[in-house]
Amino acid sequence: MPLTVTQLENGLLVEGVQDFSLSQILDCGQCFTFSKLDSADPLTETWHGTAGGRYLKIAQRQDGALLFYNTSPALFEQFWKSYFDLDTDYAHIKSILSQDSVLAKATQYAPGIRILRQNAWEALCCFIISQNNNIKRIRGIVERLCQSFGEELEHGFFSFPAPAVLAGCCVEDLAPLRCGFRAKYLIDAAQKIHSGEIDLQAIAVMPLAQARSELMKIYGIGPKVADCALLYGFYRLECCPMDVWMKRVFAILYPNGLPDCAKDYIGIAQQYLFHYARTCPQAFEPKQEVLKPTPQEVLKPTPQEVLA
DNA sequence: ACCCAGGCGACGA
DNA sequence: TCGTCGCATGGG
Numbered sequence: 001m002p003l004t005v006t007q008l009e010n011g012l013l014v015e016g017v018q019d020f021s022l023s024q025i026l027d028c029g030q031c032f033t034f035s036k037l038d039s040a041d042p043l044t045e046t047w048h049g050t051a052g053g054r055y056l057k058i059a060q061r062q063d064g065a066l067l068f069y070n071t072s073p074a075l076f077e078q079f080w081k082s083y084f085d086l087d088t089d090y091a092h093i094k095s096i097l098s099q100d101s102v103l104a105k106a107t108q109y110a111p112g113i114r115i116l117r118q119n120a121w122e123a124l125c126c127f128i129i130s131q132n133n134n135i136k137r138i139r140g141i142v143e144r145l146c147q148s149f150g151e152e153l154e155h156g157f158f159s160f161p162a163p164a165v166l167a168g169c170c171v172e173d174l175a176p177l178r179c180g181f182r183a184k185y186l187i188d189a190a191q192k193i194h195s196g197e198i199d200l201q202a203i204a205v206m207p208l209a210q211a212r213s214e215l216m217k218i219y220g221i222g223p224k225v226a227d228c229a230l231l232y233g234f235y236r237l238e239c240c241p242m243d244v245w246m247k248r249v250f251a252i253l254y255p256n257g258l259p260d261c262a263k264d265y266i267g268i269a270q271q272y273l274f275h276y277a278r279t280c281p282q283a284f285e286p287k288q289e290v291l292k293p294t295p296q297e298v299l300k301p302t303p304q305e306v307l308a
Numbered sequence: 309a310c311c312c313a314g315g316c317g318a319c320g321a
Numbered sequence: 322t323c324g325t326c327g328c329a330t331g332g333g
Contacts (some may be wrong), residue, residue, distance in 0.1 A: 049316060131315040137331060138314085180329025187314085222316050242316035274314075 003086065006077065012076050019023035022047050022060040023273055028113055028275040029135055030232050030290045032126050033269045048155065050219040052085055052119045052144070054152040057190020063253055085114045099261040102253050105283070106269075106276040116232065121193065122160045123214075123233030127225045128185045141179045145186075148176050166190035185220025192218055204234050211236070237267040245277045246270060252284060 003016040026034040026047055034049030039059075048057040057069040068076055081087065094111065100102035129141050148163030149169075166174075167190040174183040192198040198218065203211045208230070215226040229234040229302075240246070240248055240258075249259070253273075262269040277284050 127314075130313090132313060132328080133315090133330085134313040134332065136313095140331095153313090178330065181316090181327090182329080218320065224315060228314070241314065245314065278314085 003081075005073060007073060008067075010073045012073060013085075014066040014068065015064075017064055017066055017182065019094070019112060020060075020064065020066070020084070021087075021110070022058065022066075024110045024112040024275070025084070025114050025116065026153060028110065028271060029278065030116065030271065031116055031121075032135070033146075034256060035139075041122045050153060050157050050159060051116075052122070053151075053153070054077065055080065055155065055157050056080065057155075061269045082117050085117055086153040087211070088114070093265050093268055096261055097265060097272070100259040102140050103259070103262065103269055103272065106272040107278055109276050109283075109298060112270065113235070113275060115235065115271060117235050118232050119160070119161060120204065120229065120233035124200075124221075125186060126228045127228035127232070128189060128220060129179055129182055130183065130228065131220075131225060131291060133182075141182075144177045145179075145201060163190040163194040172254050182220065185218070188219040189221070207208055208238060210235060211233035231270075237265055240266045240270045243274070245274050249273045249277050252269070 003015060004013075006013040020252035022045055023036065025031075025111075026049070027036075031051075033051060034047045037046040037048060039046050041115065043062045043089075046057065046058045046059040048055070050056070056071070059066070059067040059069070068080060071080065075228060094107045097107055125145065126138065126142055129145075133141075146160055147167050150158035152158055162262070166186055169187055170188075173182045174186065177183065179186070189198075192241050194202060203214050206214065211230060211234070212223070212226045215221050215229055216223070221229070224241050225238040227241040231239040231241060242250075258266060258269060
């Protein structure tokens with residue numbers, strides 16, 4: 001279905017958007033720079049935040065239509081349409097993934113998830129911060145990073161600091177972030193990128209294995225953070241970041257790996273499964289579904305009783 | 309108080 | 322090459 005774009009006095013109305021939920025997209029662990037506004041209107045939800053050095057306030061009506069506040073048609077076409085991945089047919093992708101029963105459940109649980117096309121440097125910073133951390137605290141550290149070293153945009157929001165800014169910092173300079181041992185990792189990433197030793201533009205067009213090993217030259221970037229940067233910062237859908245949640249998913253639901261139907265969209269499948277595992281734990285806890293005895297088993301004598 | 313969080317580097321076997 | 326441990330901080 002084609003999008004219908006209408007210019008209003010306060011922004012841009014975009015109708016015909018399918019398979020899109022603001023809260024699912026912005027709160028599923030791929031992005032840490034948007035926050036939900038308290039809305040007087042229960043029929044809409046409104047978020048605001050930053051991406052690529054731009055501030056955006058955006059609302060979604062209950063019928064699915066989107067309102068991009070203070071956004072020109074040109075800016076929508078050039079930036080936000082791509083950022084929200086609106087040219088990708090998620091209905092098609094979900095229909096393929098749903099050939100597998102678990103993925104069918106995970107996609108139905110949060111059918112409005114999309115993979116954002118984020119700025120590579122910003123995603124890299126966020127996922128350096130993410131290691132051995134929780135999403136709530138990641139948001140706070142990212143916010144302090146931008147407030148402390150970025151440039152003010154609008155409404156108290158700040159851009160990400162450029163690599164050059166962090167490259168000139170020492171660990172003590174980053175103390176206000178309260179990011180712990182990750183400060184030295186951020187600085188090394190900034191220095192290698194600012195000096196040109198690591199070229200994000202070049203990584204964007206490298207074969208995956210080479211891109212991955214290039215990112216892992218940064219002190220503090222291992223396989224998982226590299227995969228997150230590649231998936232979210234470079235839109236490499238063939239990456240499947242393996243964090244503690246996805247390790248649970250594989251241990252419990254996919255001991256033999258993902259099914260064949262996921263092979264072209266592993267990164268997207270990963271996002272549905274990650275969100276499902278993290279926010280719907282009762283669907284995943286091994287103890288309840290897997291180990292709970294059936295009524296027959298409760299009545300059956302134990303092996304010890306049989307042997308007695 | 310305790311365990312855990314979108315891990316990683318250092319170290320020893 | 323593989324397991325194990327410490328790391329900063331704070332949420333639940």
